[in-house]
Amino acid sequence: MPDVLVLVDHDGERVHKSTYELLSAARRLGNPAAVVVGTPGTAARLAESLARYGATTVHAAESTDAAEFLATPAVDALQLAVREASPAAVLVSATADGNEVAGRLAARLDAGLLIDAVDLDSSGVATQIVFGGSYTVRSQVTQGVPVITVRPGAFETEERPGQAVQRTLALPTADPAASARITARGAALTGDRPGLTEASVVVSGGRGVGGAVGFKVVEELADALGGAVGASRAAVDAGYYPHHFQVGQTGKSVSPQLYVALGISGAIQHLAGMQTSKTIVAVNKDPEAPILGLADYAVVGDLFAVAPQLTQEVAARRAAG
Amino acid sequence: MNIVVLVKQVPDTGAERTLSAGDHTLDREGADLVLDEINERAAEEALRLKESSDAEVTVVSMGPDSALDAIRKVLAMGADRAIHICDDRLHGADVVTTAKVLAAAVRTVEDVDLVLAGDATTDGQASAVPAIVADLLGLPQLTHARELDVDGGRVRAERETDSGWATLEASLPALASVTEKINEPRYPSFKGIMAAKKKSVETVDLDDLFPDADDAGVRVTRTRVMEAVPRPARAAGIRVTDDGSAGRQLIEHLIALKLL
Numbered sequence: 001m002p003d004v005l006v007l008v009d010h011d012g013e014r015v016h017k018s019t020y021e022l023l024s025a026a027r028r029l030g031n032p033a034a035v036v037v038g039t040p041g042t043a044a045r046l047a048e049s050l051a052r053y054g055a056t057t058v059h060a061a062e063s064t065d066a067a068e069f070l071a072t073p074a075v076d077a078l079q080l081a082v083r084e085a086s087p088a089a090v091l092v093s094a095t096a097d098g099n100e101v102a103g104r105l106a107a108r109l110d111a112g113l114l115i116d117a118v119d120l121d122s123s124g125v126a127t128q129i130v131f132g133g134s135y136t137v138r139s140q141v142t143q144g145v146p147v148i149t150v151r152p153g154a155f156e157t158e159e160r161p162g163q164a165v166q167r168t169l170a171l172p173t174a175d176p177a178a179s180a181r182i183t184a185r186g187a188a189l190t191g192d193r194p195g196l197t198e199a200s201v202v203v204s205g206g207r208g209v210g211g212a213v214g215f216k217v218v219e220e221l222a223d224a225l226g227g228a229v230g231a232s233r234a235a236v237d238a239g240y241y242p243h244h245f246q247v248g249q250t251g252k253s254v255s256p257q258l259y260v261a262l263g264i265s266g267a268i269q270h271l272a273g274m275q276t277s278k279t280i281v282a283v284n285k286d287p288e289a290p291i292l293g294l295a296d297y298a299v300v301g302d303l304f305a306v307a308p309q310l311t312q313e314v315a316a317r318r319a320a321g
Numbered sequence: 322m323n324i325v326v327l328v329k330q331v332p333d334t335g336a337e338r339t340l341s342a343g344d345h346t347l348d349r350e351g352a353d354l355v356l357d358e359i360n361e362r363a364a365e366e367a368l369r370l371k372e373s374s375d376a377e378v379t380v381v382s383m384g385p386d387s388a389l390d391a392i393r394k395v396l397a398m399g400a401d402r403a404i405h406i407c408d409d410r411l412h413g414a415d416v417v418t419t420a421k422v423l424a425a426a427v428r429t430v431e432d433v434d435l436v437l438a439g440d441a442t443t444d445g446q447a448s449a450v451p452a453i454v455a456d457l458l459g460l461p462q463l464t465h466a467r468e469l470d471v472d473g474g475r476v477r478a479e480r481e482t483d484s485g486w487a488t489l490e491a492s493l494p495a496l497a498s499v500t501e502k503i504n505e506p507r508y509p510s511f512k513g514i515m516a517a518k519k520k521s522v523e524t525v526d527l528d529d530l531f532p533d534a535d536d537a538g539v540r541v542t543r544t545r546v547m548e549a550v551p552r553p554a555r556a557a558g559i560r561v562t563d564d565g566s567a568g569r570q571l572i573e574h575l576i577a578l579k580l581l
Contacts, residue, residue, distance in 0.1 A: 070480075070489055071452060071462060096448060096465055096482035103449030104456040107417050112543030115416070115447040125547065135340055136550045143543035177492065180461040180478075185487040197483050201580075225581075243502050244481075249443050250358060250501055252483070258580045275555060279578060281571065287562075294555035297574055301563025309568025314581065317572070 002088035003033040003057060005081050007074060007101065008046065009093050012038060012067070015046050018093040020053040020157035025150050027160075028122050030088045033057035034164070037066050037077045037171070047164055054160035057085075059167045065174040071097065072179040073171055075104045080169045082109060082145055089124060089141075094149035102149045111144025118154040132249055132272025152198065153255070194228050196245065200257045201227030202277070204247055206270075207234040208263020208284060208303060215241050217307045218262055224314040230254065230274075232264045248273035262303040266291025283307065322376035322471075325427050326367040326400065327438040327454070328360040330384050330391035345546040346413040356391040358506075359439030363499050364395045365506035367437050370471055376434075377401050381426045383411060383419060389522065396517035397509030404429065408526040415542040420453035425530040427458060433494055435476065440465045440498040451498035461491035464498040 004026035009016035019034070026032035034055040036043040043060030050058055061077030078090055078101070090105065092098040094116040106113035117126035124146050128137045141148075188195050196202060203225065205218035215229070222229045231241035233248050247254055249272040259277035264270060266282070266289055274280070275294065282295035283303045292298035299306055332352035340346065367378045380395045380403040382388050392403045404426050411422065427436055436458070438451040448465075455462035463469070466478035466489075476495045480487045481502070509517070559574070561567055575581045 070464075070487070075456065095484060097484065099447055099449045100452035100462070100464060103416060103420070103447070103453045106543075107420060107453045107456060110417070110543070113416055113449070114544060115449065129552070130340075134552055136548075136552055137340075137345065137546055138548040139544050139546045141543060142545045143540075176461075178459045178461055180463045180489040180491040180495070183488045183490050185485060187485045188483060195483055258575070279580060280555070281575075283567075292560065293557050296555075296558035297571060298558065298560040299563055299567045299571065300560070301567050305565070306563055306567045306571070309566075310571055311568075313569055313572040317576075317581065 002030040003085045004030040005078065005085060005087045005090045006032055006034050006055070007078060007090070007092045007098065008034050008036045008050065009095070010036070010038065010042070010046055012042055013045060015049045017157060018095070018152040019050070021152065021155040022091045022093060022150055023050070023054045024155045024158045025120050026091050027054055028120055029124060031056045033059065033085060033087065035059045035061060035077055035081050035169070037061045037074045039064055039067050043166070047166060051164035052159055052161050053157060054162065055164045056162065057167060058164045059169050061169040061171045063171045063173070066171065068182055069174045069179040070182055071100050071104065072174060074101045075108070076172055077169055078105045079108055080171070084167070084169070087145060089146040089148060092147070092149045094151045098149050102147050106147040109144050109147070111147055112141030114139055114141060114146065114148045117148050117150050120148065120150070129276060132253065133276040134272075193222065194226070196228045196230055196247065196252050196254055199228035199254070201225045201260070202230050202247070202254050202256045202258075202274070203227050203260040203262065204230035204232060204264060204274070205235055205241065205262050206232035206264030207238060209235060209240060210263070212240050214304070217304060221260065221262070221307045221311045224311045224318070225258070227256070227258070232267070232270045234265070234267070261291050261295070262307055264291055265289045266294070322370070322374050322434045323430060323432050324367045324370060324376045324378045325430055325433050325436045326364050326378060326380055326395065327423055327436065327451070328364060328380055328382050328391055328395055329357050329442050330354050330382070330388045331357040331442050340549045344413060345549040354387055354390070356394045357439060357442045359441060359443070359499070359501050361506045362501060362503050363437045363439045364398055364400065365504045366469060366499055368399045368507070369504065370435070371399065374471070379404065379430050381423060382406070383414070383422055383426070392522060393517050394509060396520045397513040398507055399513060402520055403522040405522055405524045406526070406530065407524050410527055411541060413541055415544055416447050416449050417453065417543060418541055420450050420457060422527070422530060423450070424454045424457035426525065427454065429530070435471065435493060436460065436496040438496070438498045440500050451496060455496040458496065460494055460496045462496055463489045463491060465500055466497050467500045467502040469497055469499065469503065
């Protein structure tokens with residue numbers, strides 16, 4: 001069976017869950033081979049976890065530049081690994097960084113690129129959901145090594161304890177004229193709450209929340225449910241909540257197990273960002289609000305009465321164990 | 322300073338978007354086409370730099386005849402000139418081809434210091450084109466910038482993505498893509514709209530960009546769409562009118578669905 005290269009997401013110490021998902025996806029096409037791009041010593045720290053989730057090879061592309069320059073070291077490493085392993089495919093997480101790395105790699109290889117696959121079959125056909133959930137598309141790469149980015153959360157992680165062969169890739173020295181230097185970095189600005197795109201519960205507020213102060217009700221319900229807070233574009237434009245939390249076509253696309261829409265009318269722009277959520281609950285005073293027509297559970301009512309009651313009930317159940 | 326700004330005309334996100342049954346590409350006939358709103362902010366950023374550093378701003382756009390409307394809008398906002406890549410052979414172009422064509426068009430502009438783009442367009446959302454263009458041109462990528470400073474041959478950006486933020490630095494020439502957060506784009510003035518009519522728009526096709534093209538120059542896609550199925554609209558579920566107990570009813574429902 002041919003190798004399938006997986007670019008490892010990590011923080012230097014730990015492998016991110018999205019990588020284990022990529023290893024599961026890779027197994028459908030061949031032998032998962034992990035590519036670790038990091039500072040010297042990183043691959044040795046991560047190898048055991050990668051082998052436990054099914055990596056049969058761990059390629060170490062290590063240099064001090066790796067953490068200092070944006071994207072380029074990962075593109076260089078994958079290009080080297082492709083040359084060495086002649087893989088059946090290259091899989092990368094469909095994150096901002098991953099899509100950029102995958103795109104640059106595909107261009108260098110003059111190969112086909114598929115972005116944001118939610119499923120993958122053994123012949124390399126990828127399923128994508130486009131236009132904010134309005135179409136399911138199945139596509140295949142027809143030229144070169146398929147480079148595919150996979151949506152985090154789309155595949156289950158699977159333990160497959162085994163040994164991994166270690167290999168070294170000689171990463172070229174970064175050229176500062178062709179790469180941006182990272183001079184500072186930090187975590188996402190989500191506070192104690194989970195990030196919007198990875199949260200399994202998202203509670204969003206819209207213009208119906210009435211103001212920045214009113215968002216407290218949204219936050220309290222999100223916290224009771226252990227979820228993230230989102231906002232509609234109307235709420236963001238009105239200055240009720242920061243732009244970073246906008247759910248919708250020009251904001252973030254979310255696909256949680258549970259999406260609770262409070263005081264959101266359901267403009268197409270917003271629906272495009274959340275209609276692939278598993279279960280949708282909507283609370284709106286206006287019985288004509290479009291979102292009520294596609295919610296699994298629609299409440300016509302005042303969010304300031306319904307949401308706090310729900311928050312209280314959740315807290316009470318949690319307290320009761 | 323020479324700035325190139327990459328823009329795209331896209332279907333309005335406020336309207337329904339469909340794929341044509343024949344080749345699974347966007348149905349432009351049925352769509353309300355507008356200048357992509359994140360690209361519009363890239364144009365605004367270019368114009369702000371023009372005002373503070375006396376730059377020349379060239380707009381580059383790939384698309385059918387209708388894309389001229391998007392180009393004219395950026396010219397009306399204050400850009401100096403434009404290159405419109407218009408070629409029927411590019412219908413349905415994939416991400417890699419789009420980036421190769423845009424990079425080739427940027428190469429026709431002399432002494433480019435900065436290439437600007439939106440970090441995503443609302444139709445594709447691959448967010449990969451700017452990074453690929455940077456790679457093809459051998460430029461540092463400062464992508465997903467919510468803040469951008471250009472000073473003394475250096476560019477600094479505050480990058481923001483779902484996974485966090487980073488400060489990026491590079492020397493010019495460089496490529497930057499901006500997020501929706503970076504600025505508020507200006508409206509073209511009447512004077513700007515009138516002036517735009519006199520500005521030069523150079524129309525080029527693939528043979529202009531790839532004069533000795535082997536087929537790589539005109540290869541449109543390296544992928545094949547086998548099937549595109551509209552997803553069924555979500556059906557309405559349970560509907561209740563709050564009588565003072567909706568929150569309590571809702572929790573029973575969520576427990577039944579094992580969501581709590």
